[in-house]
Amino acid sequence: MDTYMRKFQALGPLIAEICGFAGTPGLSLGVLHHGKVTHQANFGLRDVNSQAAPDENTSFVVGSLTKAITAAMVAIMVEDGKLAWNTQLRDVLQDFHRDARDPAVNITITDLLSHRTGLPSYDSLWLLSDNRIPIHRADAAPLLGHVPIAADLRTEFIYNNIAYEVLGQVIEKVSGTDYFSFLKERILNPLGMERTFYTDWPSNATNVAKAYYALHNASAYPIPPPLYGKDVLIGAAGGIRSSVSDLxxxxxxxxxxxxTQIEGHEPIIPHNPLRQLNYILQGKISLPLSTVREASYASGWLRLQLPSPMGLGGDHGPGIDPMLGKGLPSRLGFFHQGNIPGFTSFAAVFPETSSAVVVLTNSLGLTDSPRLVGQLLIEELFGNAINATDYSEYAKVNARESAATMSNVEKELIRHRTVYQPLHPLSEYVGKYYNLIGNFFIEIQELNGGLAISFMGTDRDRFDLEPYQCNSFFWVASHDEMAQRARYTTSPKEFYIIKFGHINIEAGSDTDSDSDFDVINGLWWKHEFTLQGKGEFFRKSKQEGQRSFSRYEGQLPLVARP
Structure with missing residues (x-):
């Protein structure tokens, strides 16, 4: 093991360089091989203000690494006979409704676990500035029942955080206890995981990573912690806090x-609480990756046959993106990443060699430092040659391009701009516009001689609007302004365009921003890109009915600060 340790330690300068390009203040990593901890290392600071360094027991928000834990909890319930993999969601949560003719009404537990529901997640609605979550947990199943179909059931991989929130509620409904109590009783306590928490840290916790967002110059800006507080939405999708040692x-x-369960080996861990691994690790739906080898999503895990590109199907940016395992014999692994403003993470598991790699960071950086560092560790673990220049150059170029994203979006919007004055008096645009389920509204205000848009009526989510084309407007901000509000900067220009128009609700027809109309009674916002068309329609509420239209007005939950 000393040989492995020396090899891993030699990666230290390159890892530190990647963290510098990304704007990652703190990083903790760990490597397991042949069932034993081979290497652990820590870089930078878990708390910039106090200059405290992380260690293997520092708790980070692990983001979507939570999904595999939620899947493991569901598997325990299947083993107990309280659920079946083909149990339909509507048979457990009665507030999930879809039209009887809609195939998505038959969504099962497995469909939710494997992101094959064909339904979009609507992530832009549940996560606002400063990591505030405006949608109540009780609306998760109704929202899943409301969203339009993006693909036919079980035909495409469409990542869905709301689906995992609903799974958390299924666990609670069937078990009769809350998510974290079930997790502690059935997994954490049996395994002795003492540094793992759920959507909160204990009041006396001290070894906790603070949340940051990288500014354009790669400096770390402190932001409120994500997915924080009791009964917060999306907890079962990304709200677990844990450490390298616990993971x-x-x-x-x-x-x-x-x-043990698949290969028939003798168990090493007595009374191992994890169950149904033969089903959990099966591929359920193909991933959109450019590879001739296996690339599928199991239950909370990506199942990839190396060599393979990494991620969930998108490009990771410009430059040379190193392919994992190139030049090595084919090898099956299970992977996942986590990404939420303030924290990013990476995990990989290789059952054949009893190996695992974990990388946790406390920033949403300019480049994906956990994935790059994780790939480096995997290459070293299996004896592959590492081109340090490729990794360094990719991290540098990708960070530079990421920092310029918002500037490039603004340039594109200005380039396509065709009007400079609104076609209607400003007062005709002013009002509150609600989605059809009534749990989210966009407010248009007349401000400083122009218009401003505010999501859920909050000052921190207010942006100035500029005329764009006919009856459409755009809003935009710099990278640093978005970072300081803890908002993602990865959306294309269409995300920042608001189109006003008129829709005849009774006739089902609409008049969009390219046509003439007398009365503005709605707007379209393309916040979800798995759907075709011009976006979701938000209906303008009548002045006298605003107070009763949505039960959420004036009830936006605030993020607690530990």
């Missing part, structure tokens, strides 16, 4: 359970 313990148990 290595968990993945060691997962590997042992997989080898």
């Amino acid at each position: 290595l313990t968990l993945y060691r148990a997962l590997i042992d359970a997989a080898n």
